[in-house]
Structure formats: structure tokens, C-alpha cells
Amino acid sequence: MNWTLRKRLLFLCGGFIVVLMGVAVLSYVNSTTLMNQFDNVAKVQLPAVRNMTLADMMHDGLRSVVLASLLAAESNEADNLKAIAQETEEKAGDFQRYLQALEELPLNESTRRAIAETKPEMERYIGQTRKIVGLASTQGYRAALSELEDFNKSFKVLEEKMEALGGLIEKDAETAHQSGAGLRTLNVVVAVLGVLFCLAGGMLVTQSLVSRMTRFAANIESSGDSLDETSAHLNRASQDLAQGATQSAASLEETVASLEELSGMVKLNSESAKTASALSAESFAASKAGAESVQKLIASMETLKESSAAIRDVSQVIDDIAFQTNLLALNASVEAARAGEMGKGFAVVADAVRGLAQRSADSAKGISKMIEESVSRIHDGSKAAAESGEQLQKFLDSAKKVLEINNEIAGASHEQSRGITLISEAMNRLDQASQKNAQVAQEVAQTSDQMSQMSHGMQGLVSELKSLVGK
Template sequence: MFQLFKKLSLTQQLTFPIAIVGFLVLGVIGFVSTQDTFREAKSNALATSLEVGKKYSQQIESYLNKPFAQTEILGRTLAMQVEKGLQSRQRTHFELLEMLKSDSGYLATWSAWEPNAFDGQDQKYINAEFHEKTGRFYPWWIRQGDNLIYKTLLNPETPDLGDWYFKPMSSKKSMLLEPYSDTVNGKKIVMTSAVYTIVQNGEAQGIVGVDISLDTVKNLVAEVKPFADSESYLISDTNMLVAGPDEEKIMKPFEAESQVADLIKKNEVGSLEIKTEKGKELVLVVPVGIYNLQQKWTLMVRTPEKTILSSAYAILWKQGIISIIGLALLMTTVYFGARSSSTKITTLSTNLTTSSGAVAEAIENLNVTGGQLADSSTRAAASIEETAASLEEITSMVKLNTENAQQAAVLSGDSARLAKDGEEKIEQLIQMMTSIESSSKKMEEIIGIIDDIAFQTNLLALNASVEAARAGEHGRGFAVVAEAVRSLAQRSASAAKDINALITTSVDQVKQGTVAGRENGEVLRKISGSIDKVASLNQEIAHASQQQSSGISQIGSAINQLDELIQKNASQAQEVVATASEINDQSAVMKSTVQILSGEVSSENSELNPSPVSV
């Protein structure tokens, strides 16, 4: 398909895609518009059918409600008369006759009572005029043509009571009897009866009824035609077909699709779409209320979908014709526009041919320059990468020296603190030695005093001995005491000399220790000062090493950034080379395109494979 498209002329290549797109756009617009038209047609059809259905259902309700209203009035009147004892069989005969005369559509009016329920005088009327053999009250007026004839309900034609009597009596409710067929004036008609049940003290006593023809209802149902092909049906509450298009199915059970039957059972307005053998149909059901009874009949309208959508199909045909005309106009306009564009493109291709050679030469120069730039950038990137590696090793060594200097500074600081502590301890020792020296001098003085005391004691003891010798016998005891005192004084003197010698030796040693402590303190102070200077130098060395490490790190970071920039430049240079090569290829493609546009090369033999330019 693409090869066939390439063989077309430029005008055709411009015209056909636009025509196809226009056709698709018009098709989509037509499809969407058709769907909206179909939906609107269905909505309008449903609204029309509902309006018509409700209109005729109300007319049918009115037709059925009238006899019920009259039977209820008469039934209530009779019940009141029976309750008050004012009942009269003759008057009731005439009341039923007057009700029959009130509407020419009534076929009969009648009443039926339980034995003796009306006036308790059934025995009195056995075989009497207007009565049957039991005397029960069964008045019945019927219409035969223009004549109104009186009969009893139980007669040779109707000898037994039927559902028309037993159903309302057993249910004790008023009701519309099931439609039935009968022959009236030699004509078979469909009819029903509106029955009012008279209940007193909870017991059904009798009924009043009106027989009505359903021909009027059938005619009304036949008029329910929202569309020409619509079909209408009237279904009773017992699912009997009362009226419809097929006479053979009337008075028979109504047969319908399951979903339609379910819709009818709901006894409410509703609609649905169903598929039948004839196609899709729109089904509408409208309940028909009957007076104030619980009974509801159903009016159903069925309309074929093709009838509903006939107007929509007509609009669709009009849209199709308009779309075809519009598409033809569009293709004509595009064709002449494409021809004009082709002429302008030919002129443009001539100008492009002139400039394409210069562009190709400039691109070639750019390609050579880009190659040189890429080569230089690659070599510079390699050198910077080696420098960065060496600088990284130096940075590592400086960081190690910095860490060692910081550790030495920490140790020097600790040594300085210990030296200061030792200096303080030596000072304390010197103070203690000085104190001991002072105490020793005091002890030396005390020993001198003790020596003097011992000397004086010795002299006193000697004098005492001399005096005791002089006293003779009388001083012998005193001489013994004096000798003991002298001996003690000599021992004290000897001990004092020993203590004095020991103290003198201790004092000399304390003096020597004090001198040595002072000398050690002086040396320790010098050591502490040296350690402080070493610690200060180590701190300065550590700080300088840290600054050097920081500076080298910054240099390394700058080198790395420079390396990244050079790598980026090298990559960009390579991209420039690739771009130049790509532009060169694109230039060749442009040149070939220009040749095609100018007619130098046929589109059949040229292969245009343009690719996006990478920058």
C-alpha cells in the first residue's frame, strides 16, 4: 500500500489523505447524529404513545365508571329502603326501567336478592306477575331494539344462578364481571356487567347490575394508533383479550412474551423494547382503572421500531446526500489547493537546491573541526585523570600526616598536663621538706635545753653527794638518791647526745633533700616549659596539616570538576561530530527530496529515510 502511495503524484498524495479523513469525519458525525436522532425519535414515539394511551384509557374508564356510579346509587337507595322498611317491588321495577332508559348503550338492568331478603314476602309472590315460581325478587329489564322488555332472571332461558350472582355475593364486593359474548337482537356481541353488591350487617343481601356492550370500548381501542402501524389491545384483569386487531383471539386468554406479561402484571405505566419475528417493537402498557374497584384492565400499544424510526431514516438519507456533496466539494477544493501548493513547492525546491551545497560544505568543515576537538578533549581528559589520581594519593598521605600530628598534639598536651602536675607535687614536697627542716631546728634547740638540764642535774646530784658525805650517817640515804639522780642525768645527757646526733644527721639530710627537691623542681619546670612549647608546636603543625588537607581536597575537587568538564566536553565534541554526520546525512536526504520536488529524480527510485536529528 505504501509503495502504491509513493507512486502517486504530489497533488494526489495531498488530496487522497484529506479526502479519506474528511470521509471518516463525516461518517463519524453522521453516525453520532443518527444515534441522537434515533434516540430522540424513540423518546418522541414513547411520549406520543403515552399521551395517546392515557387519553384513551381515561375514555375507557369514563365509559365503565358511569354504570358503576348508577348501580351504586340505586344499590344504596334500595339498601336504605330495606333498612327503613320502605322497599317496594313495583317501585324498584320502575327504578331499574328508568336506569335502562337513561343510556341507550345499556343492554339490561337487573337486581337479584336472597330469599326473603328484600321484603320477606316471597311466599306472597309465588307465581305472581313479574315473578318466578319461588316468589324471589329477580327483576330484569332488557333492551331489544327500540323495545324495553321485563323478565325475571330465572326463566326458561336462564333457569339457574351463575357466576354473575355467586361471585359478587361470595366476595361481598362490587365488581366488573368477566367479559362474555351473547346474542342480542340476532347479533353476537361482547358484553360485561357492572355489579354493585348490597351488604347489610356483614352479609350480602342482593346485587344490582347493568349489562353494557363492549363495542364502544372496542372502537375506542381500535382508535388508539399513535402511528399508522400501531396495534392496540385491551386485556382484562383475568388476562382475557377484550379488544384487539384480531377478532378470532377476542374472548380468549391473551398470549404475549414473558417480559410483556411481567410488565402487564405490574399494573402500572411502563414500556420496553422487544424482538419479535417481524423485528423490534416498542410496547407501552397503561392500566385502566375501574371506578373505585381494585380491578384494573390494561391498555397495551405495540408499534414497530421501523415505523418509529422512519422519520429518522429520512433524516439519515438527507444527511448522507449532504455529506456526499460536501465531500465532493472538499475533494475539489483540496485538489486545486494541492496543485497550487505543488507549484509553490517546486519554486521552494529550486531555492533549497541552491543552498544545500553550501550547507553540505559547512557541515563537512564542522565535522573535521569536531573530530579535532574530540581528539584534543580526549587527550586532555586522560592527562587530567592521571593528575587527579596522583593528587588523590597525595591527599591520602596528607590526611594520614594530619591525623598523626593531631594524635601527637593530643599526647603532648597530656604530657604537659602531667609535667605540670609533677611540678606541683615537687613544690609540695619542697614545702614539706622546708617544714621538716624547721621542725628539726626546733628539736635541736629542745635537745640543747635537755642537755643543759641533764648537766645541771648532774651538778646538783654531785653537790648532793658531797653534802651527803659531809652529813655522814645521816646523809647516806640522800647520797643514794643523789647517785641515782646523777646516773639518770648522765643517761639523759648520753641519750640527748645521741638524739642530737640523729637530729643533726636528719637535718643535714633534710637540707640535702630540700636542695635536691628544689633542683628537681627547677628541672621539672624547664621540662614542663619545653613540653608546653612542643605541644604548642604540635597544635600548630596539626592545624597547618588540616589546612593543607583541606586545601588539597579543594584542589582535588576542582581537578575532579575539571575532569568532568573535560569528559563532558569530549562527549559533547563526539556529539558534535555525530550531529555533523547526522546533519550531513539529513542534508543528503534534503538534497534528494529537493531533487524529487524539482522533478530531477522520480519518487519511484528514491528512498527517503529521514530520521530525527540528535542534538
């Protein structure tokens, strides 16, 4: 695992902190457990031992009372028997109170069962004691002595129960003592293991750091040698770069001058293209206006053609009317001839009407002929106008294409002029950059000298680092 120095130190410190926290937490838990054990000893075990001891004393004390009552009865000491009876009640009450206090303590289940089994025997033992003391006071020595055997049996049974109960209480106290000793031993073991872990981790990290620092010093030393060689190469390369940059700057100056001349010529071409585009636009506008006029003329010729056709139709109607009038006049003449003398005047009128009808018909025919000639001429003129319109439309399309081409030429010339300008600006910037490169090359040469000096200083640092890691 390729860890940095920072990570290694943080890992070491983190390990120490974790171990210390583990020891602290375990110590806290064990201390809490010990405090609970001490609290249990102080509040449970010691009171249990005390009550058990006092109860056992009362157990033996009641036996002493029984023996004292027998001696007093044998000697007929009535006053002493009264005192013994009073002492019996006191000791019996204390016995019951001590065992009750023992039962009220938070002991384990087996001890509590032993207490529960002991209480009936205690009551039976106290009853036997009271009975013997009572008989000794009322019926005398022999009556009391007759109950002594039962009393001794009850004493032994209760003594066995008391010994078993005392053993359980002592066992609980010993268990608490052993638990405290085990926790203390565990604290010592954990502390020792924590110290050993910290020492081992510190030694491993220290050894790793020394190894890494040794390799680092060797790498720095090797890098210092390489840096010397690199600085020498860099110095030579910077000198070559300075010479090349100077030559490039001279070439760029000539190129910039040529580009400025080319830019002037391109600008002139662009202006000429703009002028040609403007003239083409004017020609296109004039051609478009002429085409529109021809279209209007064609429309007027068509209208005139339609009007001539209408007039021709009217002339045809007049011719038909004249023909009908002539027929009517002829019929009138025939009827006038039949009428004889009376129809002569009407016949004259009919002849006059027929003459007028004939002249109207002749005039209508003349008009129709002239109209047909006009229609023919109008048709020819309309056809010529249509052909002129088509030719003019072709010219208009050509003028439009010329205008578009001129616009494209003008746009291309403008873009070319703009591109030449940008190239000229770029070349100027390149010229400035070339001059700056020459300055930078000189600075690089100076920097290479400084790097050489730094390399010598690095060798001194490597020596100090080696002495620091003990190599």
C-alpha cells in the same frame, strides 16, 4: 471547540447511537403500550361490546316474548304459552348473565357506575316480563294486557340506560383506537426527526471535517516548503558543526595531554603531603609522650616536696624533744646538787643525758637545715619542670596544629588529585563526544538530504489529500 477527528467521528457515531436508542426505546414503550391497548381491546373492549350487544338483544328479545305471550293468550294457545314462559326464563337468565359478565370486566369507573345503575332497571324489566307472561298463562289476555303499559315504561327506562351504557362502552373502544393511532403517529414523527437529526449531524460533521482537512492540507503544504528551507539550512549548519567538532577534538586532545601531566605532578605533591603528615604524626606522638613524662616528673617532685616537709616536721619534733630533755637534765643536775654526795652519780648521768640531748638538738638542726635546702632545691626543680612542661605543651600544641595542617594539605592534595583525575576522565569523554559529534554532524547532513526527499514526497501526499476532499 477544537475537537480532533477521532472525537468528531465518535460524537457523530454517538449521536446516531443515541438517536437510534431513543427511537428504539420510544418504539418499545409505544409497542408495549399498543400491546397493552390490544390486550385491553381483546380482553376488555371486545368482550364488553359482545356482552353489551347480547344483553341488548336479550332486552329486545324479552319484549318479543311479551308480545308473543299476548298473541298466544288471545288465541288460547296453552302449549305455546308454556314454551313462551320457558323462553322467558332462558332469555332473562341470559340477560342477567351478560350484564353480570359486563360488570366483571375491568372497565373505567363511569362505565361501572352505569352498569350498577342499569342492573336494578334490568331486574324490574325482567320482573314485568315474567308478570305479563304469567298473567297471560293463568288469567288470560286482558289481565296480561293491563300490565303492558307498565312494561312499556320499564322497557323505555331500561332502553335509555342500555343506550347510555352502550355509548360509554363505544367511547372506551374509540379511546383505545385513538390512543393506538396517536402512538403510531408519534413513532413515525420520532423516526422522521431521528433521521433528520442524523442527516443534519452527518452534514455538519462532514462539512467540518472537509474544512479541517482543507486547512490541514494547506498547512502541510506550507510546512513542506518550510521543511525544504529548513533542510537546506540544516545541511549548511551540519557542515559547519562538523568542522567545528573536528577543531574542538584537536584542542581537546591537547588539553587532555596537559591534564595528564598536571595529574602526575598533583599525585607527586599528594604523596609528599602524605609523607609530611606521617612525620608530623610521629613528632606529635613523641612530643605527647615527652609531655606526659614531664607531667610525671612534676608529680614526683611534688611528692618529694611533700615528703621533705614531713621530714622537716619530724626534725622539729626531735629538736623539741632534745630541748625538753635538756631541761629535764638541767633539773636533774640541780636536784643532784641538792642531794649532796648521794646525788653525784645521778648528776653525772644527768650531764651525760644533757650532752646527748644537746647533740640530738644539733643534729636535728643540721637535718632541718639540709631538708630546707633540699626543699628549696626541689621547689626550684619543680618550678623549672613546670616551666619545661608549659614550653613542651606549647610545642605539643604547635606540633598538633602542624599535624592538622599537614593532614588538611594531604586531604586537599588527595581531593585535588581526585578532581584532576575526574576532569581528565571528563575531558576524555568530552573528546570522545566531540569525535562522535563530528560523526553525528555527518549523519545530520545525510538526514537533511533525506528530509528534502521526504518534503517532495509530502507535496505528493498534499495533492492526494486535496483531491480526496474535493479541492
